[in-house]
Amino acid sequence: HGLPWPCRDRLVDVITIKEEPDDQKPNSELQHHKESHENKKIHQCDQCDRSFKRLRDLQQHKKIHTREKPFACTQCDKRFLKSSILKTHIMLHTGEKPFTCTECGKGFCASSHLTTHMLIHTGERPFTCTDCGKGFTTSKHLKTHKRIHTGEKPFTCTECGKGLTSSSNLKTHMMIHTGAKPFTCTVCGRGFCSSSHLKTHVLIHTGERPFVCTVCGLGLTTSNHLKTHMLIHTGERPFTCTECGKGCTSASVLKTHMMIHTGENCWVEMSGDKEEREEIRGMEGSELNTKEEEEEEEEEEEEEEEEEEGGGEFCSRLALLMLF
DSSP, X not given: OOOSSOOGGGHXXXXXXXXXXXXSOOXXXXXXXXXXXXXXXXXXOSSSXXXXXXXXXXXXXXXXXXXXXXXXXXXXXXXXXSHHHHHXXXXXXXXXXXXXXXXXXXXXXXXXXXXXXXXXXXXXXXXXOTTTOOEESSHHHHHHHHHHHHOOOOEEOTTTOOEESSHHHHHHHHHHHHXXXXXXXXXXXXXXXXXXXXXXXXXXXXXXXXXEOTTTOOEESSHXXXXXXXXXXXXXOOEEOTTTXXXXXXXXXXXXXXXXXXXXXXXXXXXXXXXXXXXXXXXXXXXXXXXXXHHHHHHHHHHHXXXXXXXXXXXXXXXXXXXX
């Protein structure tokens, strides 16, 4: 009774030390235990700047540096640092999703995934980029985004040498080389490299345009389309041709423009429905993307917005007519 730290598992030790004479120095184990309640992180990793309250947490953390992953999945070749992570991973194979969103009904394998997902409904983005002010729902998304500012692209394609900011972006990029498009539209049969691209594409069939321009009222299917469209009103052309000085509203449009100087054929057959063409015209006037650039646009959007946060694509096979 009267103990400042009511710890059931250490009650005997605490009482023993409590009854010792005041001039006797308490043992270090008890001192460390007390400090854990004071939220002090006394165990410092000698490989990085991270520190921990408990020794076992430090020991677990060190496996990251040694790349030790003792827990193996029996269904695939993946290995994990913790048994709890393996348990969650197994649910991908079984299809089990015990954590359900009360807002939209979407299921998740882990409670932490549900907690992050709920930020979409609340609009919270607690992790903010100090360079541009953009907010994110997870620290991982912020870390990947920061690489846009630093130029760091640690994940390299073995086929073409292109660098990407995350392993998930690399995985999606590799589908360009393999031709795999595992996500198929049930309406028109078109395939996509990611579920987020398919989700955006479906808006063409439903007619939804959730992102509306506050200047002219034009509706668009993705936030990136709206962002690019707004440049028409502001007059900004942040991407400049090094050959002639012409400004473009996006990197993909600039790349297509460069074909004029290189002599490459920049015409492709127009296809897609009327709504698709009108959306792109609304974005960029007569400056349109080719099918190949559409795939690169998808990758750029994934790098900037991440899987859960959205992403998107220019949803059509297009033609280019550049103005000199």
